[in-house]
Amino acid sequence: MNDFPSTRAPRVYVGRQPILDGAGALAAYELLFRDSPDNRARVHDDVQATAHVVARTVGEMGVSAVLGLHPGYVNMNRELIFDDIVHLMHPERFVLELLESIVFDDALFKRCAQLRREGFRFALDDVTRIDDTLLAALPSVDIVKVDLLAAERAELPELASIAKKHGKLLVAEKVETHEDFIEARDLGFDLFQGYFFARPQVLSARRASPARGTLLRLLAVLGAEPGLRELEAELKRNPDIVLQLMRLANSSAHARGRRVSSLRDAVAAAGTRQLMRWTQLLLYADGSGLPWRSDPLLQLVGARARFMELAAHALRPSDEAFSDAAFMAGVFSLVHVVLDMQPAQIVDKLHLAADIRSAILGGEGVLGALLGIAQAAERGDARAIDTCRLAEPALDALTPALLARLQVEAAAWFAGQPLD
Template identity: 70%
Template sequence: MRDSLPPPGPGELREPESVYLGRQPILDPHGALHAYELLFRDSPENLARVHDDFQATAHVVARTVGEIGLSAVLGDYRGYVNMNRTLLFDDIVHIMPPERFVLEVLETVTFDDALLKRCAQLRAAGFQFALDDVVQLDDALLGVLPYVDTVKIDFLAAGQGDLPELAATLKRHGKTLIAEKIETHQHFAQARKLGFDLFQGYFFARPQVLASRRASPSRTALLRLLALLAGDPGIGELEAELKLNPGVVLQLLRLANSSAFGLGRRVSSLRDAITATGTRQIMRWTQLLLYADGRGLPWRSDPLVQLVGTRARFMELAAGIMRPSDEAFADAAFMTGIFSLVHVVVDLPAAEILARLNLAAEIRAAIVDGQGELGALLRISQAADRGDAPELDSSVASGPAFAGLTPAVLAKLQVEAATWFAAHRLE
């Protein structure tokens, strides 16, 4: 059912005034709401203009967790989110609270040993899995059943004569069954008779489009400010640019007055805030604002900002152990961590947005292709996020430069990074 369009052409970052999200109810046999499937929408029109499954899901998650908010989108219910193979291995999973989301694996995904291992890790972390668009019983389906909790059967595409055996077999394996694409009362009655647990389709409701005003400051303004900061501006020049971004000024004042600086006095002027924090810290927290998008929430309540902030600090600390006197390498490690998730919030592929940001080639290569020592550090941080001990061991063993990053040291760095983020939270 996913439409396709060609990818966006070159030009400015798209910065619409509103953000959109589709949701379609999943109901129980009595017609009561059980969950929602969350769908990508880029306008008030109820159309799935998807040119990239990865990017579409990234925006669904970012809008649900951050820009619109979990409570507004899901209430007390779970959200089903489409996941392809790349997404299952990506950091975006760590943004989603496992008790609120069901990972819906697309029908195009091929399960191999690596993916089955990943699914087992995510299930151990508390996630539930649904298998999407099942139409027939075969060996491949039977092989993945131990790794999924729910099976969604395409009621229109499945052979009507095969449905009884398909449903009965899946029920014997203890799976929750969802009949999707239920379009008539006859379909609904038939699915209930076959023992389906949940139902979804146009017979009940078409997807609803949710909209929210995009927060301010805009990401375009933040990127302009970052470009200025990269040029080592004077206080007057920086003050003039910041005055064009009142949302950033508010966050900066809150940062300067946070527990991180312990100045013993309240900072009330913009110039005092710049002096108190310094351009290096202003740059770092402006980078984080790309993810928070200027929202007035306490940052510790935003899982995306928390993930990227602690990761960047973790990488910076690890770089300091690898090269104790190389501040430039530590800064590059921090920026690699910061921009490793930029594809989640900017409507462009990672390689394209990183090129537009004019980041150093080694940072781009680390994020896009996992190359170099920064790429290895990024893999270590991702493995630490997942608690993947075998991958941590193999990454650390990849070269003598990493010899100092023992498991005990990495565990210590994780605590220090989390403490640093907590000290800098904006309340």
């Protein structure tokens, strides 16, 4: 029986762009209006666009699925600030972004003060210079978002200084290059948003973790289908990994009303299949102490792998081995980033199956096409998605509507839902 609903059912979409802190951890999302799986904004009415974003996030997809544990920034124009739609959003989960086109006057400042007393935070969006509008608005907002592309670079130090003197959180928008990030960080910006962070290559310089060699050995042990005693012995040699695996196990077990308190419990509760998956994902954790779901690269690869697994299941519901291979292809498609080696070296070192190897290195076969779809979906490239689908006739069942649904499910799985 097909586990997926009819693709004729109407679909809803929400875009989201990560906002990171200076350590590279995910701090928030900006939520964006989308009306199709094609990741492009077609906004004809600001009020309607924000209403759709709020309704879909709160009522249809669910806040936890879209945001996980992080706050969401939502664009608000003047009309919406005075509308009851504000009260559909929980103040602790949403930041209200005042659009650059908004008219500031006493009525607006009074409304902002009222909503701030209720717990809401306001962000002033697309700031580019110091002017009377900025100075008048500063007392009514909590966050200042500076557009690095449009701002005069010579004015940035004074702009940052004024915002900081007023006690405001500073967000650098449209961070396009490593140099942009370094400059903004040195000027005291707190959070960062932009295309630079969407590229996993930016994280290739992260400090090598001594645990990664151990993780590779553990993967080899898991691949040999060990007994419980042998697996426990291997894990006990690596207490740091055990600690992380216990956290991962509890993130799943807690949702089922029980608590994993021992290594044996964790292995028994998860099974070697899930343990293998978690170990694969932990290759991307950098050992810096970041909560694992706050690491942007770990989030990217986890959502990619889950998306590919779900797509594989949709194609072959009874073929568990195919779903596992799709998950592994997604995971190891980015492992060269953290191990600072060429992809071919990595897949040879891991002794990956031929179909996974050819998918990662050459985009070949059904797995290669699935990987191409996953990568294109992350970029919002509808044309590339169609090209990958057409390359393999077996992928006809993966309609745009179904792929959009799987993206939401994959994001929810990694954003804090049980790891089923």
